[in-house]
Amino acid sequence: QEAGGAFDWYQRYSSLRPFVRNYVPTSSRVLMVGCGNAHMQMDVRDMSFFQDESFDSVIDKGTLDSLMCGTDAPISASRMLGEVSRLLKPGGIYMLITYGDPSVRMPHLSWPPYNWNIVLYNLPRPDFKRPGGCSSAKSYLEPIAITEKGLLPADFVLEDPDSHFIYVCKKMDDTELRNIPSYPLTAQIL
Secondary structure, three states, X not given: OOOOOOOOOOOOHHHHHHHHHHHOOOOOOEEEEOOOOOOOOOOOOOOOOOOOOOEEEEEEEOHHHHXXXXXXXXXXXXXXXXXXXXXXEEEEEEEEEEOOOHHHHHHHHOOHHHOEEEEEEEEOOOOOOXXXXXXXXXXXXXXXXXXXXXXXXXXXXXXXXXXXXXEEEEEOOOOOOOOOOOOOOOOOOO
């Protein structure tokens, strides 16, 4: 929107609707972390005013990205993600819409205490135009397999180099727990 109006970070609802409808039932209690250009604020690193397991879904459009640009980024990110994990009910969904590819987000998201099963999607920017004459059979509604090291497959090509990623992180309950890989934080990520 123009000056003073609403602004959708990264993706418009029309692009996200299939994901939200697929993973977030209409009966869900949803927490939207981040407020965009609104005046209301809260510290997502400490949401102790909410009870444990009080939300079915948490949706994040760029809030984790903002924390990753600040000082003490890894600490801030782990605090926020710890709070998100604490707030989600077993079977709940944390939906992260981000510019961060798996090499920089999976080390944070795959930390074993979160107990998340993660599904990855990729969407081009809303204004992305394929080069003239190019077409693609790629479906953005199909998940992308992540390698054992938490990376995009070597043969995966981003149509839009500035595209966005959607991480759908399902908090597993005790009956779903299995050996979940974790990915080390490296100096390049920090």
